Amino acid sequence: MKKIKLIWKLMKGNRLIYLASILSIALATFFSILIPLVTKTIIDSIIGNGSSSSSNIINSMIEYCGGREFLSNNLWICSLLIVLLTALNGLFLYLKGRFSSKAAESTAMNTREKLFNHIQRLPYDYHVKASTGDLIQRCTSDVETIRSFLAVQFVEIGRAIFMVTLVSIIMFSLNVKLALVAMTAVPIIFTFAFIFFKKVQKIFLQCDESEGRLSSVIQENLTGIRVVRAFAMQKFEMDKFNKKNREFKNLVYKLIKLLALYWSISDALCLLQIGAILLYGSVLSSKGIISLGTLVVFTTYEGMLLWPVRQMGRILTDMGKSFVAATRIFEILDEPTEIMIENSLQPKISGEIEFKNLSFEYEEGKPVLRNLTFKVKKGQTVAILGPTGSGKTTLINLLLRLYDYKKGSIKIDGIELKEIDRKWIRQNVGIASQEPFLFSKTIEDNVKLGSEKASIYDVHEACKIASIHDNIQEFEKGYETMVGEKGVTLSGGQKQRLTIARTVITDYPILIFDDSLSAVDAETDASIRSALRKRSKNVTTFIISHRISTIRRADLILVLEKGKISQMGTHKKLVNQDGLYKRVWEIQNSFEKEIEEDTNESAS
Numbered sequence: 001m002k003k004i005k006l007i008w009k010l011m012k013g014n015r016l017i018y019l020a021s022i023l024s025i026a027l028a029t030f031f032s033i034l035i036p037l038v039t040k041t042i043i044d045s046i047i048g049n050g051s052s053s054s055s056n057i058i059n060s061m062i063e064y065c066g067g068r069e070f071l072s073n074n075l076w077i078c079s080l081l082i083v084l085l086t087a088l089n090g091l092f093l094y095l096k097g098r099f100s101s102k103a104a105e106s107t108a109m110n111t112r113e114k115l116f117n118h119i120q121r122l123p124y125d126y127h128v129k130a131s132t133g134d135l136i137q138r139c140t141s142d143v144e145t146i147r148s149f150l151a152v153q154f155v156e157i158g159r160a161i162f163m164v165t166l167v168s169i170i171m172f173s174l175n176v177k178l179a180l181v182a183m184t185a186v187p188i189i190f191t192f193a194f195i196f197f198k199k200v201q202k203i204f205l206q207c208d209e210s211e212g213r214l215s216s217v218i219q220e221n222l223t224g225i226r227v228v229r230a231f232a233m234q235k236f237e238m239d240k241f242n243k244k245n246r247e248f249k250n251l252v253y254k255l256i257k258l259l260a261l262y263w264s265i266s267d268a269l270c271l272l273q274i275g276a277i278l279l280y281g282s283v284l285s286s287k288g289i290i291s292l293g294t295l296v297v298f299t300t301y302e303g304m305l306l307w308p309v310r311q312m313g314r315i316l317t318d319m320g321k322s323f324v325a326a327t328r329i330f331e332i333l334d335e336p337t338e339i340m341i342e343n344s345l346q347p348k349i350s351g352e353i354e355f356k357n358l359s360f361e362y363e364e365g366k367p368v369l370r371n372l373t374f375k376v377k378k379g380q381t382v383a384i385l386g387p388t389g390s391g392k393t394t395l396i397n398l399l400l401r402l403y404d405y406k407k408g409s410i411k412i413d414g415i416e417l418k419e420i421d422r423k424w425i426r427q428n429v430g431i432a433s434q435e436p437f438l439f440s441k442t443i444e445d446n447v448k449l450g451s452e453k454a455s456i457y458d459v460h461e462a463c464k465i466a467s468i469h470d471n472i473q474e475f476e477k478g479y480e481t482m483v484g485e486k487g488v489t490l491s492g493g494q495k496q497r498l499t500i501a502r503t504v505i506t507d508y509p510i511l512i513f514d515d516s517l518s519a520v521d522a523e524t525d526a527s528i529r530s531a532l533r534k535r536s537k538n539v540t541t542f543i544i545s546h547r548i549s550t551i552r553r554a555d556l557i558l559v560l561e562k563g564k565i566s567q568m569g570t571h572k573k574l575v576n577q578d579g580l581y582k583r584v585w586e587i588q589n590s591f592e593k594e595i596e597e598d599t600n601e602s603a604s
């Protein structure tokens, strides 16, 4: 019941249309059930002479239409009635299909929209932990399962219920004994179908999983095609693919064999049931207990009844799939979104930042940042250096309010960061992150993401700062060049520079370069830095880098080790202090000297 409620919730806004579909299937069933009754009347009361055994209603209807003789001489009137009933059945079946598809399609569309919007508002931490593939599956195939359940299966359940109820009432009112014989197979076929599909569902699931594995092999191969070629892994990859391909084929074949067995057994059961009615009905008819028309009604109804009952087993097991899908969808929708504090502040930010005794842990008992205290004045450049895993990105994540701290304080222009609106913060802090990500747009549009108001001149300026302008000019379509989701037409360094351009085009008071400058060569790095220095007079800049030449001019250098600030000061101060900074500087210095010597030697 709880699970039906979930689907009911998803149907909000489309429930009335769905009700219209259920009403249409009820009417279609009603008209289809009338057809055998009309046939019976024709056989018993019009062609035959059974008017005495017919009910008063039928007798008066016959009289109303001109009497038995008139109708038997004009049988086309009866045929017309059958055609009319068939047409009405068809019309309501069409309306059922139309309404249920409309309701199901809109429910699916609304659900996808709700999911996508909700996912956009989920906290960053959720995305870090969630599997992208799983989220995509929930937004696409789980929604599709619900759509097909609503469009087809649920109305079929309605049809089966109406059919069984109406047909039983009529059968029992015509002859109780024959009705009992006619109904014996119904629970047997239903139970057989239900048990069969319950068991076979496991194989359906195995087929789905196997298909998923097959797609993963293809996806992995296509994504890593360069590595596959470079390491001559084609044979290995083909073997892997063939194995999964065969596994999938074998499972589907097994499923088809089982389904064939099911349909033939269930066909045999249905035919046996119809045979039993014919046998017992003929005996009753020959004794004059039932009319020939009644026997025709029973055999026709049996055919109409057994089909939905046979389907029911499949539908009920499939229903389980829809409930699982609905539960999976609500697992996302019930996930709390980023907390937006009402009346949170949106102050004008100039860029003065103060960390005081700031500590942070993702998981309890595992501190990642410990007791950080430092102050940055507006317009200053802060550099952070530290071994991998020392907490540099975490510090930036806190600054962007991707996570909230519990111990200590971070103040921006004297205001506690936690009190400032998250969206506002992100509109004031620009970041060029470690992993460059470009959208499927032109280069110009990608850069403009940083500032919608920017003119093409601004875009060029930003690209010049990021030392990518000349490269772009060389492209056939220049700034109009499309870059794919993964920027396939660009090299890693070019992508990185574009993200830098996207960051510097902003007029944000705080900019962060999270290891993005290290990805470009030393020369480009130097020119970007000098351009930034000229431009960012009033911009507070954070630079995370392992390259001393990138950070040596910073106003403040923080050395992070195991979440603690182990050293802090200017380059001049830190190179004269024993510690990590001096060691890194010495290594990089001697390395650079070696390269210089090698270059000089090869030149002379």
Ligand SMILES: Nc1ncnc2c1ncn2[C@@H]1O[C@H](COP(=O)(O)OP(=O)(O)OP(=O)(O)O)[C@@H](O)[C@H]1O
Residues within 6 Å of the ligand: 125, 128, 362, 363, 368, 386, 387, 388, 389, 390, 391, 392, 393, 394, 395
């Ligand atoms: N979402 C998370 N949940 C739990 N632990 C995390 C999470 N993100 C990072 N960590 C852990 O926090 C520590 C600091 O990670 P962080 O990414 O801040 O390091 P970093 O100094 O930026 O490293 P790198 O130079 O490799 O990018 C690491 O031990 C990491 O495993």
